[in-house]
Amino acid sequence: MTRDDTLLRIDGLEVAYRTERGVDHALRGVSAHIRRGRVTAIIGESGSGKSTLAHTIVRLLPETAQVSAGSVEFEGEDLAALSDRELRSVRGRRIGFVPQDPIASLNPTATVGAQLRESYTLARSLKTPAEIDEEIASDLEAVGFPDPADVLRRYPHELSGGQRQRLLVSIAFSQRPSLVIADESTSALDVLVGKEVLASIHRIRERHDTTVVIITHDLALAAGNADDVLVMEKGVIVEAGEIASVFAAPGHRYTRELLASSARVDGGRTRSIPQLYAAHRAPVEAPPAAENALEIRGLAKRFARGDGRSVAAVDDVSIDVAVGSTFALVGESGSGKTTTSRIILGLERPDKGRVSVFGHDVHGLSRGALRDLRREMQPVYQSPFESLDPSMSLASIIAEPLHAYRIGTRRERAARVEELLDLVRLPSSYAKRRPAELSGGQRQRVAIARALALRPKLLVLDEPVSALDATIQTQVLDLLREVQGELSLTYFLVTHDLSVVVDLAQSVGVMQRGRLVEYGPAGRVILSPQHDYTRALLAA
Known part of the structure; x- marks a missing residue:
C-alpha cells in the first residue's frame, strides 16, 4: 500500500x-x-x-x-x-457521519426540507436556492425517495425509521466529503429496511467517489x-x-x-437463510401437539391517525401455538408484530377476534382474573438497557414480580432469586449488582430471570436478541433453548431476524401491513415460501 x-x-x-x-x-x-x-x-x-x-x-x-x-x-x-x-x-465538509439513532439526530420541530437545505447550503453558498433544491432532490432519489418534494414537506416523525436513516445518509453526503463514517446505521432496522439503507449508501458513495467506514457487529x-x-x-x-x-x-x-x-x-461467504436452515435443521416437522398454549382467532386492531382516518395494525389474524413449542412472528417495522404480542398479553384490546391462553379468553376476563392469568404468561422485551430499572439491584429486579404477587417470605424470595440466577447462568454474587455493572447479554439474562420468577408457562419474546452482538446473541439463544427444555415453556417470539427463527422456531407466521401473509411449519415457510413478501425477506 x-x-x-x-x-x-x-x-x-x-x-x-x-x-x-x-x-x-x-x-x-x-x-x-x-x-x-x-x-x-x-x-x-x-x-x-x-x-x-x-x-x-x-x-x-x-x-x-x-x-x-x-x-x-x-x-x-x-x-x-x-x-x-x-x-x-x-x-461535515470533509468527513461525513451517519449516526445510529435518527430520532436523536433530527430536529423534530423543523421540516425535512429545512434541515436538508441548511446542510447543503453550508458547502455550496455560491449556488442559488433553486440549484440547491435540485441537488437535494437528486440525492434523495439516489437514496431511494421516489417523491423528494413530498419528503421535504414532512417532519421527521411522519417518516419510518428506514426513511429517517436514509435522510441521515443524504445529510452525511450533502457536503461531498472524502470520507463518510456510518456507525451501526442499520442495527435498529428490519432486514428489508436495513438492506435499503445500505443500498442507498452504496449508490450515493459511487456517485460521489466517497470512501466509507462501516461500524458494525x-x-x-x-x-x-x-x-x-x-x-x-x-x-x-x-x-x-x-x-x-x-x-x-x-x-x-x-x-x-x-x-x-x-x-x-x-x-468468508454469507449463507442464505434457507442454506442456514438446511445446514442446521432437518426439514422434518414434529407431529401436532395434543393441545395449544395459545389460540388466536380473527384478531383485528385499528389505530387512529392524525388526519382523522385509521390504519389497520392487525387485520384478521389467526394463529395456533402448541404447548412446549416456539412460534415466530416475523415482518418489518409497522407490520403489526408487536401490536399482536401486546394484545396477547392483555396490554391492548382488539377491535375484533379472540385470544385464548391455556383455555382462558384473555379479553373476556375480569381484571382480577386477567392478573392471575398474567402469572402464566410473561414478556421479555427487546432492549435490556431500557427494561431494567438502573436504580435497583439485580436481586430486587428479579424478585419484583414475587413482591407484586405477594409470593413467599423474604428468605424464600432470596432463595428464588439465587435459583433463577443459577438458571440463567449468572453467579449468585451478582444479586447485589446493578444493571450498569453488566454487559448487554448479562442484562438480558436478568430480564429472562425476572420473567421466569412466577414460573410462567408462556413467554412472549419481543426481539429478545436484536440489541445484542453476534456472540452474545448466540449465548442468549442457547440459554432460551436450554430453559425451554428444562421448564417445558412455550415461546411466542417476535423478530425480524430470520436466523433467530432458524435457531428457535418450529412454526412461523409472516406479517405484512397487519395481515398474516404466510403461516406454517418453519421448514416449509423457509425452504418453500409461497408469498412474494416472504421471498423478499429471505432474499434480504
Whole structure:
C-alpha cells in the first residue's frame, strides 16, 4: 500500500474514559490505515472500541473521554492538532457521519426540507436556492425517495425509521466529503429496511467517489458490503486486511470466535437463510401437539391517525401455538408484530377476534382474573438497557414480580432469586449488582430471570436478541433453548431476524401491513415460501 492509497492514517491511538470506578481504557495503541475509495468495516463486540474509534476520528467524544496518545492523519493533516474551530470545517465538509439513532439526530420541530437545505447550503453558498433544491432532490432519489418534494414537506416523525436513516445518509453526503463514517446505521432496522439503507449508501458513495467506514457487529453485513476489515477486541485491532481473505482464513483467535458465532458467514461467504436452515435443521416437522398454549382467532386492531382516518395494525389474524413449542412472528417495522404480542398479553384490546391462553379468553376476563392469568404468561422485551430499572439491584429486579404477587417470605424470595440466577447462568454474587455493572447479554439474562420468577408457562419474546452482538446473541439463544427444555415453556417470539427463527422456531407466521401473509411449519415457510413478501425477506 502506498501513502497515496491511504486516506486516513491512525497511529498509536490511546483513549480512556473516567468512570466512578476509575479509568476505563477504550483504545490501546490503535494503528490502522483506511484506503481511499474503499469500504472498510470495523467489527467487534460491544465494548471492543469500534464506536470510540469512530468518534475519536471526528472528535465527538464525551467530556469523560481523554485522548492520551497517538495521531489521526486525514488527507495528510493531523486532526488531533486542529483547534475546535478548525475541526468544524473538517467535520461535515470533509468527513461525513451517519449516526445510529435518527430520532436523536433530527430536529423534530423543523421540516425535512429545512434541515436538508441548511446542510447543503453550508458547502455550496455560491449556488442559488433553486440549484440547491435540485441537488437535494437528486440525492434523495439516489437514496431511494421516489417523491423528494413530498419528503421535504414532512417532519421527521411522519417518516419510518428506514426513511429517517436514509435522510441521515443524504445529510452525511450533502457536503461531498472524502470520507463518510456510518456507525451501526442499520442495527435498529428490519432486514428489508436495513438492506435499503445500505443500498442507498452504496449508490450515493459511487456517485460521489466517497470512501466509507462501516461500524458494525453484524458479520454478514460486513461480509456483503465491505472491501476491507478491521477486527477490534478490548480496544485493540487484532486483525486487518481484505475482508474476503480475513473471513476465509482468520489468523487471530478472536476473529475465529466471531465467525464461529455468526452462522450466516461460512468460509468468508454469507449463507442464505434457507442454506442456514438446511445446514442446521432437518426439514422434518414434529407431529401436532395434543393441545395449544395459545389460540388466536380473527384478531383485528385499528389505530387512529392524525388526519382523522385509521390504519389497520392487525387485520384478521389467526394463529395456533402448541404447548412446549416456539412460534415466530416475523415482518418489518409497522407490520403489526408487536401490536399482536401486546394484545396477547392483555396490554391492548382488539377491535375484533379472540385470544385464548391455556383455555382462558384473555379479553373476556375480569381484571382480577386477567392478573392471575398474567402469572402464566410473561414478556421479555427487546432492549435490556431500557427494561431494567438502573436504580435497583439485580436481586430486587428479579424478585419484583414475587413482591407484586405477594409470593413467599423474604428468605424464600432470596432463595428464588439465587435459583433463577443459577438458571440463567449468572453467579449468585451478582444479586447485589446493578444493571450498569453488566454487559448487554448479562442484562438480558436478568430480564429472562425476572420473567421466569412466577414460573410462567408462556413467554412472549419481543426481539429478545436484536440489541445484542453476534456472540452474545448466540449465548442468549442457547440459554432460551436450554430453559425451554428444562421448564417445558412455550415461546411466542417476535423478530425480524430470520436466523433467530432458524435457531428457535418450529412454526412461523409472516406479517405484512397487519395481515398474516404466510403461516406454517418453519421448514416449509423457509425452504418453500409461497408469498412474494416472504421471498423478499429471505432474499434480504
